[in-house]
Amino acid sequence: MNNNNIAVGLDIGTTKIVAIVGQRNEHGKLEILGMGRAKSLGVHRGVVNNITQTIDSIKKAVAEAEKAANYKITDVTVGIAGQHIRSLQHSDYISRPNFDDVIDDTDLERLKEQVHKLVMLPGEEIIHVLPQEYKVDSQTEIIEPRGFHGSRLEANFHVVVGQISLIRNIARCVKEAGLNLVGITLEPLASSDAVLSQEEKEAGVALIDVGGGTTDIAIFKDNIIRHTAVIPFGGNVITDDIKTGCSIIERQAEILKVKYGSAWPSENKEIEVISIPGLHGREPKEITVKKLSQIIHARIEEIISLSYLELRNYGNEEQKKKLIAGIVMTGGGSKLKHLRQLTEYTTGMDVRIGYCNEHLASGQPEELASPEYATAIGLLMTGLDNLEIQKEKQQKVQPSIQPAQNVVSAKEENSGNVSAETIIEKKKEEKTPEKEKKVREKKKSIFSTFQEKFIKYINDTE
Known part of the structure; x- marks a missing residue:
């Protein structure tokens, strides 16, 4: 069992708290290693109203999941819901000083950061900023703006907002239960990943x-x-x-x-x-x-x-x-x-x-496919996606500590001991993984960068 590929989804619901430990197999399907369930005593309508009872319920669910999976749980991905959650539509834009440069991730992040400056009601905080459609200059209805030329980048956003004090209560319960909150997502989004095609x-x-x-x-x-x-x-x-x-x-x-x-x-x-x-x-x-x-x-x-x-x-x-x-x-x-x-x-x-x-590997207990576990399964999928994102970030750092191989290649190239065809093939091999990484990154969560900042913010409860 490779512990680096294991994630945990923690669903803190009104009636039950569920912890699911799992990983993906070679076909991309979920293998559930263990599940724990406890009655939720301190949550009302998706909001924590008794921190002590919620902590106890989390500990019971996690302990049961640990025993079933034979795995020590430290990091969890948690869902948020409750009547304090609201959403709104917002349009924003940025001006690009250099028209000749193509639009890249930096421009998209700058545009999303612009949305984070929206003035919210007292006590509210933006949870998710979800881009819908982009507009580059006069061209509209663009789904993927990367690679376009343009001086003005505009987008419509779906913005999810919640009471930061109530979200911090969830973070505190997770922290007091001895767990590290590594991901947080809106529960209907998690459920949609689990049950929608x-x-x-x-x-x-x-x-x-x-x-x-x-x-x-x-x-x-x-x-x-x-x-x-x-x-x-x-x-x-x-x-x-x-x-x-x-x-x-x-x-x-x-x-x-x-x-x-x-x-x-x-x-x-x-x-x-x-x-x-x-x-x-x-x-x-x-x-x-x-x-x-x-x-x-x-x-x-x-x-x-x-x-x-x-x-x-x-x-x-x-x-x-x-x-x-x-x-x-x-x-x-x-x-x-x-x-x-x-x-x-x-x-x-x-x-x-x-x-x-649809997402479970064959041989899994039928109980896990039940609609009541949709949110927990979706949170597990989100946690596994975040793990892949972290791995890709680490892989980006590694090329900087591998120049020795390129230096040798350069020496060989200058010495004339290597044919032109070999040099071209080597350069192709160097470029291909980078292209594949970029393709994979586009498919990942569109709010992962902000999520890290948000997690850091709500974990700072002192």
């Missing part, structure tokens, strides 16, 4: 991640993130409704939801009755399956309607029709019976439930 992102798709405390939304079109949103309702609200409507405790309400719950009341008959044991010798309570479904239907319909409102806010009716791939639902809440049918009926769009099995 490139074809769906290209065609146009809306991801709806129904979690325990929040419902996260991400819209993609032409392989570009177009819109993100967080709705402060999730599976826990449904459980609370059942608890109140049936006058039972939370544990019983959760069991009823998972075992007998349905989003479509008309599917159930009045004569189907569930008996719920009473507390401390009290008489058992009875509830019809139809009444249970009516309670669930009222809340889940609200969640779907709010999600569809975000889709409508994304653009006009013509743009929504361009979401050819429709809706993909994931998260623990998406396992609710008949949810797909209700969503199709409410939105009029094609709907499927998103599983993670």
Whole structure:
């Protein structure tokens, strides 16, 4: 086992905290080495409200994952969500003094740094700056501006913003649990990596991640993130409704939801009755399956309607029709019976439930492909991508300590002992790896550079 190729995704959710240890095999598929899960006691609607309990839950999940993987966990990639997250669209530009030079990474970074100077509301901080389309002088709708000539570089950005104090609370919990926070990403983006295909992102798709405390939304079109949103309702609200409507405790309400719950009341008959044991010798309570479904239907319909409102806010009716791939639902809440049918009926769009099995290597436990682990799997994928980025940065430094070989080659070249064909072949070999690295770098995370600065900032909690 090569420890340098192993990453850990840590999903700090409202109902559960999951730690997944894994690596990629030679085919690029995920091999899960171990998983740990603990009940989340200190998180409410994606936000930490009890640091001590959250730390304990993180430690339990990590310890279980370490035991299963036989691997000491030190670095983790964490997701963020919660109702404090908001997004906005912003356009910005830079002027380039030298028109003759082609646009390169330096120009793109300078443009993104310009966006970071946006004035936010008090206590807010920019989390992600996601470029959508570029414009070079008068030429518009450019996806890849590198290599263009131009005096003015402009772009539309999707900017994700959150409360820095709440994000720092997550960083503190991770730090106090004895872990090093090496990556942080928006949870719907992580989930999208796990359950959406490139074809769906290209065609146009809306991801709806129904979690325990929040419902996260991400819209993609032409392989570009177009819109993100967080709705402060999730599976826990449904459980609370059942608890109140049936006058039972939370544990019983959760069991009823998972075992007998349905989003479509008309599917159930009045004569189907569930008996719920009473507390401390009290008489058992009875509830019809139809009444249970009516309670669930009222809340889940609200969640779907709010999600569809975000889709409508994304653009006009013509743009929504361009979401050819429709809706993909994931998260623990998406396992609710008949949810797909209700969503199709409410939105009029094609709907499927998103599983993670496309990215998992063969022979992995079927449980891991479940929608409830989509965010954790996505965070693991983000962590592995970041490892590759770090390796490429290290490889860039190495050529500077290898000039001795080039000096020898130069001496051979000057002495006339080597043929011209050999010299040309050697120079080709030297250039090819650099070209390959540049191609790979373009495919990596578009916000990795800023992410390092952001991680350093939120880790500085003293």
